[in-house]
Amino acid sequence: MTISLYDATIPTMIQMLDAAQRWIEKAKASDLADEEIASACLAKDMAPFARQIHWLNTHSIGAIEAVRKGEMNPDLDDPATELEQMRLNLGAAENKLRAVSVGEVESFVGQEVRFVSKDSGLDLPFTAENFLLSFSQPNLFFHATTAYAILRHKGINVGKTDFLGRIRITRAK
Numbered sequence: 001m002t003i004s005l006y007d008a009t010i011p012t013m014i015q016m017l018d019a020a021q022r023w024i025e026k027a028k029a030s031d032l033a034d035e036e037i038a039s040a041c042l043a044k045d046m047a048p049f050a051r052q053i054h055w056l057n058t059h060s061i062g063a064i065e066a067v068r069k070g071e072m073n074p075d076l077d078d079p080a081t082e083l084e085q086m087r088l089n090l091g092a093a094e095n096k097l098r099a100v101s102v103g104e105v106e107s108f109v110g111q112e113v114r115f116v117s118k119d120s121g122l123d124l125p126f127t128a129e130n131f132l133l134s135f136s137q138p139n140l141f142f143h144a145t146t147a148y149a150i151l152r153h154k155g156i157n158v159g160k161t162d163f164l165g166r167i168r169i170t171r172a173k
Contacts, residue, residue, distance in 0.1 A: 004106055005109055006100075006106060010097055013140060014098065016056065016060070016144050017060055017090045017097070018165050019144070019166070020053065020147060021090045022165065023158050023162055024084075024090070026157060026162070027156050028083045034082050034083045037150075037151070037156075038050040038081040038082075040154050042146065049147055049150045050080060052144075052150065053086045053089075053143075054077070054079030054086075054089075056093070056140060056143050056147070057090065060094075061097055062075060063132055063135075064096075066113060070114065071116055072113065072131075073117065074120075108129065110129075112125060112128075113128050148163050
């Protein structure tokens with residue numbers, strides 16, 4: 001069986017965005033203030049929860065948009081700091097991913113995509129498939145894991161099944 005680029009990326013991106021929306025729902029139900037959660041981080045040199053969530057969008061629909069234009073730049077936009085807005089942003093990204101067609105993603109194969117950071121002097125060339133699978137997908141998981149761990153650290157009742165979200169099982173016949 002062969003697996004398509006679409007199958008290797010889009011469903012997993014959707015799964016993680018959906019899971020993160022559910023973590024945020026649990027965070028909203030806690031007695032912690034939005035600002036306390038948004039500004040929480042695991043170490044002084046790590047980005048806070050709000051930015052981790054923001055970068056989930058960057059490395060999902062933002063990665064698809066980068067492939068479309070052939071370039072991604074560091075996303076330094078200010079993140080949402082209200083939990084509900086974070087959840088809505090993730091939902092919007094999920095909806096945009098659901099609208100991406102299999103044919104479009106398959107047409108990306110072999111295209112050039114560059115990650116360019118003028119401030120750092122970086123200009124990294126990729127094929128679209130290597131960009132999505134070796135750069136954006138690992139970043140998506142890194143930021144998802146970090147956001148999840150911050151919530152755990154803050155005492156939010158999330159567990160492994162919350163992290164995994166809606167896994168794609170085969171239904172019994």
